[in-house]
Amino acid sequence: MSRERAYHHGDLRAALVTASFELLAEVGLRRFSVAAVARKLGVSSAAPYRHFPDRAHLLSAVSGTAARDLRSAILAAAEEAGPVAADRLAAVAGAYFRYVVSTGAGLHVIYAAELYTVPDEGRREHTRALMDTVLELAAATDVPSYQQGVALVESIIAVAHGYTSLFAEGFFHRGSSTVDAVAGRAVAAAQALIRAESEPART
């Protein structure tokens, strides 16, 4: 960095959240640190603590923002998928995959265990809204009961998260798969799960 150290003039709190997303996308949650976020913005390592009491509260703000933005991305993908409920629900897997690949902020961040004790109502509302949205997309299919809708959503989230994790871990890089290609396979897997739910299992 050749930039001179100077006061950050502007909304440092928002800038910290934005920079946190960039850092997560670059190095992942494992190597995320408040100090690195501060370095990224060219502010001192103490500055973030004026806006967040500790690391967990910064991550909580990131989690809430991620839940909100991910919900938007899912709604947009559902619209794009057309009128068929199964297609709209399957689109969740693709939207999730793309969002997490580009931001690094997946469910392991949004629902990180270290956040359970952080009483951030904003975050909790956004995460609730996110889950409600996905459950509504599932309810719009011909799934017979609420319980089965929950189980279906669970499996779709699992497969989307699985593809995302494997991709982040470098599992697909040897096969040189593109983001688009893997996103497509995640959607196809979700379609398969939805289809199986609506058809009798052969014994």
Next chain:
Amino acid sequence: MSRERAYHHGDLRAALVTASFELLAEVGLRRFSVAAVARKLGVSSAAPYRHFPDRAHLLSAVSGTAARDLRSAILAAAEEAGPVAADRLAAVAGAYFRYVVSTGAGLHVIYAAELYTVPDEGRREHTRALMDTVLELAAATDVPSYQQGVALVESIIAVAHGYTSLFAEGFFHRGSSTVDAVAGRAVAAAQALIRAESEPART
């Protein structure tokens, strides 16, 4: 610790690998450290470095052992599942889930990015054998081509890994799901993926 500090009499190398599994199961890869493994065994923090040049080589040994044991668990589960190829393949998801829940050593450990540069032939043979075994289980189903077999295996691994990650992250604890229950749902999801592969998609 009331235990006296004393020499570790025995195979410390093997003990380090075993203790590493215990630590992974307790705190996960995120908080895994060589120092903690040494503490667990009551040896000095320097002792591990007599047997492994660095942290990555210790993890590489863990990775190889995990790949070998996981392959055994998968073969056993396939046997238990009976003669139907689809059931045998679906059993992979359950075996994977149970193995990772009890050991903490899943694909994120076995194929950890930090191991790519560690030239450990033992590990590489075990990981190859693991993948080969799963691909063979897929080939035994009526999957039409090798490529589709790879894609099917990929989706099964993704869903199994997804359930495992979500479980480890505490996603299911609010619903107080047991390990057995979630393992069953992972197998059911794998069955759905296999079934979809062998049936024409409705457009």
Next chain:
DNA sequence: GTCTATACCGGGATAGAC
């Protein structure tokens, strides 16, 4: 082969100046 002790690094968090 394991010990003690230590150098080094980096992150979390706080104190006090401006």
Next chain:
DNA sequence: GTCTATCCCGGTATAGAC
């Protein structure tokens, strides 16, 4: 509101004694 400076902690890894 941000700075500099500092403390504490814990992990990685090495040196040298036993």
